[in-house]
Amino acid sequence: MNSRVQQGLLWVLALMAPVSGAQQGVSVDVSLSRPLVKLGDELHLRIHVDGTRDARVVQPPSVEGLIFGSLAGPQISQMQEFQGGRVTSRISVEWAMSIRPTRVGEFEIPPISLEVDGKTVRAPAQAMSLRVIQDLEGATHCFIESMDVPTRVFEGEPFDLDLRFGTDLAAGEVDLYLPWWPSHRGVLEVKTGNPRGTYRFPVNDRHEASVTELDPAQRNGVPFRVFQLARRYLATRPGTLEFNAATFQFSEVIRRSTVFATGRYKRYHAQSEPFQIEVLPVPEEGRPLDWTGAVGELTTQRRVDRRDVDEGGTISLTVSWFGRGNTEFFAAPDLKRLSGFEDFRVLGVEDSHFSDERRVTYDLVPTSSKITEIPPVPMWVFSPVSETFVRVATDPVAVRVRSVGDPEGGMPLAGDELDLFDVHPDPISETGLAPLGAGRLGGAAVSILGLWFLGRTLIRRHQGDPNAPRARRRRAALRRLRTALKVSDSASEQSLALARFMGDRMGEPAGAWLGRDVVEWSESMGAPLEESLLRDWSAICADLDASAWSDADQPIDGSRMVNLAQALCAKGL
Template identity: 25%
Template sequence: MRRNNTTGGMKFFLSFFLLASIALLLPGSGWSQDIRVSASVNNTEITLEDVLDVKVVMEGTQDAPQPDPPALPAFSVRPGGRATSLQIINGKRTASTTFHFQLIPKQPGDFTIGPFKFEIGGNPYITAPIAITVRKGPAPGRKDRLVFAEITVPTHQPYANELLPVTLKMYRKVTVRNVNIDLPLDDFRKVELGSPKQYNRVLDGIRYDVYEWNTGIYPLKAGRTTIPSALIELDIVEQTPSGRRRSGDPFFDDPFFQSPFFHNQFKLKHKILRTDPIELEVLPLPEKNRPEPISNMVGQFQMNTQFSRTQLAQGETMTLTVTVTGEGNPQDALLELPETGGDFKVYADQPEFTRTGGDKTVTGKKVFKYALVPLKAGPLTFPAITLNYFEPGSMRIKRSKPNRKR
């Protein structure tokens, strides 16, 4: 009688397979013990509108530590992730780890990238440096540019605390994606002015889609200062040559059907747009004949007062409401009530500001409320309240004085 060896054969095969698999994973004579490092870039000549892709590769290990990027003050450095790979060719196993970095240039010039440094098992590894050149970018002419940006202000000589609208526009005649804006205004107090806008405009006979963002800034002190360059990062959608094949049908050969939407054969080209910095000379508010109380309000304002009642018994309370309205910096309104000569006890509430709109300015009202308690009987007069402010249009300090009410 023959004995069935199927089960035993299967066990032998599985054992052999597991041992072979483990042998492939364990270091052996075919494992590359040599560790080599290298660095490369996607281009050695770029412009201020480009992003430099840096790839750092360590061959011989999958456990490479994150390298320390060298000091690169002329670039903003962004880590782009890491990837590991394992290849087995003719029994020879090779492992590698790749690190990606994105370098955004800040200024034109000749620079050296690297070296990048690793340390494994106490041994240092250093990549060779790479020389690159950063050029300023396209010429000022706009006709040949697919997308560009500009920033404008209504005046280069604002007064301290005067609202200065800053308008950033991006013009495009191609499809763009992943738009990200960086307008560093940390040296200014800033406020958003309206919602972003989109419209069409023809420049030099070319039709552009325009995106507009408005921001208001308040220069905080007199002197020279600079609005830095705005950075707009985006991806330009470029159709590949294979996406332009003609179908032979005149209907589908229409340019509408040749768009990336119908062919899905396109690539994204990353671009960085930079605006020119804007130099400002911030003027001080006039000091000569400046009335008391001193105010830092700049714009156009009005003030109204209202008493909740004008007849009351001694010890009762009435409410004084003072409303400051206008445009400029109404949120900064401060009131100093005059001395009442001992006629009233005054209790102030927390003022409330409400913004009422404005795409190119800040308009609103600030409401001050006071509880007044008369301290004596008889006819009493509450002193006049004044608000001093500077009006840039007339270059004069003005005084808003409401009517007095009893």
């Protein structure tokens, strides 16, 4: 019998042999990759279940001073052996989780809860000990520190976080670990624009941040390369903001990787001091009734596109508020409700935001030739410096409004010569009719244009200008929402995109929809929306808030917001 036949018979016998189930008994092993680490180093928690695949982690650990990464897994492995006439099957499940300490000290990590074959298991039997020590050599070659952190701010007040870090080492790799990045509960990041010449450094192994290299600095007589990470945030609610210590890791290159050998690095760590910021509420005492939420140190200016206009013509008034404040989130003044603008009609409002500037353009139509100026546009602002409400207002703008028929306006006067303003009581005989000349044809054309303009004005007065900025934003709201959701990588950005959609549809600033109770708003409208639609809307807002105020700030399913927006548009919202 040849060898191939013998091998085939062996495989047949193996298949016919009894097969054992999972290995006898189920074992669970939970361990740390290292019990002793330097501050700034990363270690791993490994969870291994042997003997079954029916296992899951019920509750990941949580220890103050340790940042646990997301649970990676499960990774299932299976192996079969032919031994002693029997086929033995071995199966195991494994998870892994990164741990990064934020301070020096002794830590106890409690047992992990798992569900194995339908039973609750806690492993290991005793808490795991971890010791974190200071990287003394890293503190010599690296540094990271917070600059000029405010101790308190007011709700709605922007503040800056300025991190400076650097090293005296030449070549290597940089890593930043910021517990409060990319989002922090109770704040919103305010976009200020990236300066030129920035670098992109990794943050928390999953994100990148733009940093700027500053001039070299001397530390203990040694030149250091210095970098700056600057961000501006806006406090959204009263309370205490906790900012845990930030870690700067520099990996010095000892040997670079080649085809034949892996690279070698020596890692140095430095850590900043943790800090707190107290957020105070805007005081009720002295608050004007027409305060629209502006907070900061703001100034204002205005400009117009023309000062000499015919009665019924349009003047574009652009008002800008700029400075250090919540320029993106307050409600701009409504000129229809301001004293002094009774003789103006507001055709449209275009609202835009540019870094530290809020710019609003009002399309005004003066309705009387008696108007001699555009009144000031006032707004109340809460000043965190003086802790009082300050009224800022534009200067008035002198204008001239020409009435129809004004000689200075170039309009012809009624006289002996027949014109469009004359009414002749005596009929003209058929024989007395003169042939139409160029002047009369021109007059007819002017009459037609005048009638067209009058009809267009009446339609816009009753139905609104379909080409006004507000109407264009309303039509484009759904398309802009879809575009914003495609590029949003966090729940905070999705919340702002949904707020901007509602603001565009309702003609309000986006800030008015941040945190608004949609059920109360629907009831206040007089014609409440359907209960199922409000339930879906409230669930989306709750999920966005839960994710935005968590450390992960992971985006939710964007199709839910698109479907909601389509339903609201279908209801005529």
